[in-house]
Amino acid sequence: MSRVLSVWVDNKPGVLARIAGLVSRRGFNIESLAVSNTEEDVRSRVTMVVDADEHIVEQVTKQLHKLINVYKVTDLTDMDHIERELVLFKVDVPPEKRGEIIELAKNFGAKIDGGASDSLIIELTETAGRLEAFETLLSPYGIREMIRTGKIALAND
Amino acid sequence: MSKRNETKMNGAQCLIRALEDAGVETVFGYPGGHALDIYDALYDSSKLDHVLVRHEQGAVHAADGYARATGKPGTVIVTSGPGATNTVTGIATAYMDSIPLVVITGQVPTDALGSDAFQESDMTGITLPIVKHSYLVKSAAEIPATVAQAYHIASTGRPGPVVIDIPSNLARELDVAYSYPAEVRLQSYKPTYKGNSRQVKQAAHAIEQAKRPVIYAGGGVIASGATPELAQLAESMQIPVATTLTGKGGFPEDSPLNLGMLGMYGLPAANETMHQSDLVLAVGTRFANRSTGDAEAFAPHARVIHIDIDPAEIGKNHHADIPIVGDVKTVLGSLIEELRKDGAQPQTTAWLESIAQWKREQPHRIMRDEQTIRPEQVMMLLDELTKDRDTIFTTDVGQHQMWASQLIHTTRPRSFASSGGAGTMGFGLPAAMGAQLGLPRSRVICITGDGSIQMNIQEMATIRENDLPVKVLLLDNSCLGMVRQMQEQFHDERYSQTLFTGNPDFVALACAYGWSGRKAETPSELEATMRQWLADEEPSLLWIPITSDEDVYPKDACDGSAKGVSDLRDEE
């Protein structure tokens, strides 16, 4: 089962290497990892999705905690929280389908960010489930390229 | 003329001053280009005693031996590039056994970082998986606080090595304001010392109810100084105690409750006791596979209480019914208090009788011979002849290490130093040097093999230079005995690359280094020679040739698949 961990760390060079190194050397399987600045200059927040059983997630959490640059590790999965992910699709767009695709995107709450005469870049920020639903709708048109940021999440409290 | 300004310090002077303020007395190291300013500043220090080793690996093992013997963190200074990378094995060794070290490495100047400059190596990167923490210093002003943090982190909580990488331009930087923090507070690092009182109560109840309890004690007992508490608990409740290799000395081995080492090459009775127990009280240990064998099959009938300061160790290798995160000494203290309040009484008479019987039935194998010296006989004699005064043993890695851990009886903590987790050949001699420097009045003996001694033999020169009366007992079987034994047992006696035919004359070698060298070749001369060697006031090596075909027993426990350990009982 996938667990969403929010890790509050020092915003210092090398911290990401410590986290990535720990995760890979202990053989933990990470689905996604997103790092960014936070409201405090000196801290970063890492959102990590781990697909593992409870025992492994507990180990990941404890091992992360041991890193001196890690302040707090919160498992958000069972907490009231908001999670989002951003995806960019580059889709094949034959001229006759252009309107149809733009309409589809709009209905889904996605944005058209750019493209060329025969393609569009469509952006959607959503939960993973909605992203995947949208992907299914787009795929008949031909998804040429796709990129996802990985989950970011905040507790609702 | 000195261009040094006495009131304004450069980065290197700040470093040396910070080491002094951290209470460091002894530093092991080796200079080089990017450590020049550090060494220049060291030249003026009257408080730091620097030991110039012959190889940087020796410096780290020496600092490690110093830390194991004294309980104080060990300190190392080396230069960048090869000097720094030579410390890696030593750092890994200390990391595996949770030994507090601060390793300071020179580095290329900040503007050359990442350019593959001469003697650049990414030291913080290379050591990432084997340090408790590390720093790449980015400004000279950070040096004192970094040093303070490094010692704090290395020596508190679960101890471990910390690396400080210092670019040479920062060491050279002038007019650096010096201020050493009175106290280190790290918001993200607060080890838990006190155990949860509900869990402690539960543990006390489990102990009161147990019919066949056993204590399984690891290196954490020694790290936290919990020997008195452990002994008090074991004695008041009459619970037998098995120790790991790194836990050796944490419980007096002359106690009737002592089971000795458990696990691979442990005493069969210790493993039998684990197997039959209904309660395992694991203290300061990590259920390493060397101790448990197949973790699933380990102590199958027992409830498990696990006390450790590192929460990540609890439940990592083995489940715990009653986990207690905290400092072993503090938690055992609370546990004793809890048992006292309950008026708990020991009820293990029958259990201790069964254990005594297993000990009688399956003691350590002791071979004696009129013609040839047998290794067990050497260890028994050494054990006997060293009882007169406090002695610290260090070992290398191999068969000699197992014979030593089985047959040398330690009665005090910090008196047996062996590379348990990493199994690093070459540890013993420099570790003995470090221990002797830390405890000049103790007798320090390194028990080694002909393979291991040659991995850091150059430190004989350092030992001579510093007039340290270190004693080396060399069991020379002309082979990499432990590996040879495994080839004998599991590879049809195909002795691939384990037999030495070109060992030196070790007495001549000792003499060349300015040591005394002695040799015992027959059982009849063994005791007299050993006595003379022990009486030597200078560094002295005792060379004992033995045959190549000696094996460590119990042999069936060494199948390496970890199965043998828990299956010992089925071999009866």
Ligand SMILES: Cc1ncc(C[n+]2csc(CCOP(=O)(O)OP(=O)(O)O)c2C)c(N)n1
């Ligand atoms: C640095 C290192 N290299 C290789 C090994 C693998 N190894 C374990 S024991 C051993 C043989 C040790 O030989 P020696 O020191 O002569 O001890 P003996 O077993 O003969 O008593 C070897 C090669 C090791 N533990 N450490």
Ligand SMILES: [Mg+2]
């Ligand atoms: Mg040998």
